[in-house]
Amino acid sequence: MGNTGNVVIIGASHAAAEAISTLRRAGWPGQITLIGDELELPYQRPPLSKAYFKGELEFAKLLLKNEAFYDKAQVNVLLGKRATKLDRQQQSVMLDNGESVFYSHLILATGTRARHLPVAGHDLPQIKVLRTRADVDDIKSALPQGGKLLIVGAGYIGLEVAASAIKNNIDVTVLEAQERVLSRVTGEHVSGFFQKRHAKEGVDIRLGASLQSFVNQGAKAYAKLGTGEDIPFDCAIVGIGVVPNVELAQDAGLACDNGILVDEYARTNDANIFAVGDCANHFSALYRNRIRLESVPNAVAQAKTAALFICGKPQPYNQLPWFWSDQYDIKLQTAGLLSGYDRSEIQGDPDEAKFTVSYYKQDKLIALDAINAPAEFMKAKKAIIEALSAN
Amino acid sequence: MSKITFIDYQGNQTEVEATNGDSVMEAATQNDVPGIDADCGGACACATCHVYVDAEWMDKVGKPGDLEADMLEVADGVQDNSRLSCQISMSDDLDGLVVSTPESQY
Ligand SMILES: Cc1cc2nc3c(=O)[nH]c(=O)nc-3n(C[C@H](O)[C@H](O)[C@H](O)COP(=O)(O)OP(=O)(O)OC[C@H]3O[C@@H](n4cnc5c(N)ncnc54)[C@H](O)[C@@H]3O)c2cc1C
Numbered sequence: 001m002g003n004t005g006n007v008v009i010i011g012a013s014h015a016a017a018e019a020i021s022t023l024r025r026a027g028w029p030g031q032i033t034l035i036g037d038e039l040e041l042p043y044q045r046p047p048l049s050k051a052y053f054k055g056e057l058e059f060a061k062l063l064l065k066n067e068a069f070y071d072k073a074q075v076n077v078l079l080g081k082r083a084t085k086l087d088r089q090q091q092s093v094m095l096d097n098g099e100s101v102f103y104s105h106l107i108l109a110t111g112t113r114a115r116h117l118p119v120a121g122h123d124l125p126q127i128k129v130l131r132t133r134a135d136v137d138d139i140k141s142a143l144p145q146g147g148k149l150l151i152v153g154a155g156y157i158g159l160e161v162a163a164s165a166i167k168n169n170i171d172v173t174v175l176e177a178q179e180r181v182l183s184r185v186t187g188e189h190v191s192g193f194f195q196k197r198h199a200k201e202g203v204d205i206r207l208g209a210s211l212q213s214f215v216n217q218g219a220k221a222y223a224k225l226g227t228g229e230d231i232p233f234d235c236a237i238v239g240i241g242v243v244p245n246v247e248l249a250q251d252a253g254l255a256c257d258n259g260i261l262v263d264e265y266a267r268t269n270d271a272n273i274f275a276v277g278d279c280a281n282h283f284s285a286l287y288r289n290r291i292r293l294e295s296v297p298n299a300v301a302q303a304k305t306a307a308l309f310i311c312g313k314p315q316p317y318n319q320l321p322w323f324w325s326d327q328y329d330i331k332l333q334t335a336g337l338l339s340g341y342d343r344s345e346i347q348g349d350p351d352e353a354k355f356t357v358s359y360y361k362q363d364k365l366i367a368l369d370a371i372n373a374p375a376e377f378m379k380a381k382k383a384i385i386e387a388l389s390a391n
Numbered sequence: 392m393s394k395i396t397f398i399d400y401q402g403n404q405t406e407v408e409a410t411n412g413d414s415v416m417e418a419a420t421q422n423d424v425p426g427i428d429a430d431c432g433g434a435c436a437c438a439t440c441h442v443y444v445d446a447e448w449m450d451k452v453g454k455p456g457d458l459e460a461d462m463l464e465v466a467d468g469v470q471d472n473s474r475l476s477c478q479i480s481m482s483d484d485l486d487g488l489v490v491s492t493p494e495s496q497y
């Protein structure tokens with residue numbers, strides 16, 4: 001396996017695990033090196049805000065592949081190490097321990113990090129983000145039985161944690177700057193539905209909230225609101241979106257714009273470098289637009305695309321984006337992207353917690369939210385691809 | 392531990408040891424068995440963990456739940472013995488289980 005090359009993957013998560021699996025299945029004869037700054041082998045992130053947060057799943061169950069898989073695939077696994085610099089001339093990656101690794105092909109799978117909240121007191125020790133297993137363990141150890149959790153930002157992750165925490169008898173307050181929850185990712189019907197349900201479960205959701213600062217007073221920390229109210233908490237999670245980890249790529253002169261720019265084969269503007277998953281911004285032939293997605297199915301499919309290209313079996317990436325979220329006993333599945341819709345149509349009854357919302361742009365179906373309606377979701381995936389592919 | 396045999400669309404067999412309580416999907420993905428994508432990691436949200444249960448095992452494996460049945464209703468290539476493997480939990484009763492995987496999960 002000496003002279004046939006080394007595929008180096010930076011970032012050890014969903015995309016990486018899939019890339020390794022596909023590389024070996026498609027016959028990559030050379031070396032594979034995996035570099036990750038977390039301590040664990042690639043694991044599933046979605047349960048971090050759901051079953052793992054609730055304590056229903058032990059960590060071992062989150063591993064995407066067992067240890068034997070990496071041995072069998074002969075992967076040189078470097079965990080707990082950060083890539084600090086790329087040298088495109090030398091085709092090498094510098095690590096934070098001073099070592100460097102040479103590559104024939106490089107796959108950037110660096111994902112995203114939590115967006116920083118620019119208010120006074122943001123660096124108090126009680127204020128956390130939730131991206132990794134270590135983050136969840138840290139948050140849980142900061143929350144006593146019956147403790148108070150403050151969540152800043154009512155996105156998917158914030159609301160999932162709210163649902164998980166309240167089931168564990170934690171007191172939960174959610175601060176959202178917008179006038180409705182999930183405003184970035186869904187329409188008014190679905191926002192309204194989730195607001196109602198969270199309120200019914202006892203989550204205190206504050207919409208249009210203006211957070212001024214965090215302060216420490218005695219045993220508790222407080223969030224100070226524009227209204228003059230102080231909200232006490234043991235632990236706060238800031239979930240106001242993420243930023244893609246593009247610095248390695250950017251410093252090496254790769255084209256970036258809200259993510260590392262790639263084509264339909266996950267190629268960057270350097271022929272030997274690929275970018276996949278949450279950190280990559282690709283051209284979607286379906287939406288005729290550049291998009292950067294934050295979802296497991298996208299990370300997996302793009303990783304497969306890059307690996308197949310490296311093995312000389314190119315297959316363009318052209319999947320319909322889709323998402324899911326589990327809160328309480330509600331399953332939300334979204335097919336497609338709703339941005340730019342000009343009309344929406346609700347079918348079914350939100351009061352029965354089973355309904356769909358279709359989103360149209362110029363009478364073309366571009367997305368659908370399905371609440372506890374998996375069959376409709378499955379059908380919509382096909383219908384949207386058809387609608388977008390027409391003309 | 393119980394054994395599961397996966398047969399891919401070309402007839403290739405892979406045998407894995409599953410921990411009781413793990414789903415058939417988990418046993419497959421952890422051991423990198425081809426033919427199962429499991430995009431949603433077992434949330435019963437994607438239908439890319441579709442398998443055909445061997446005739447002899449149908450009774451023991453049982454019928455899909457409501458949500459799963461809804462997903463299967465509209466998935467591709469569904470047969471009477473179709474199940475989503477993330478919804479089948481392994482136990483001693485299922486030791487020796489045989490399932491086959493479709494050519495593609497899309
Ligand atoms: C709490 C939570 C819940 C989620 N729920 C869902 C869900 O229900 N459905 C869904 O589809 N998606 C969900 N997501 C999103 C999903 O997890 C991501 O889309 C997916 O993990 C992206 O995979 P990735 O491999 O691109 O990157 P990531 O999973 O972001 O992994 C990137 C890895 O690279 C590492 N890294 C970054 N820079 C370096 C460096 N320089 N050197 C070494 N390592 C580096 C990071 O530390 C990280 O380990 C959720 C995410 C979170 C955090």
Ligand code: FES
Pocket residue numbers: 416429430431432433434435436437438439440475476477478
């Ligand atoms: S893994 Fe997604 S439905 Fe089974």
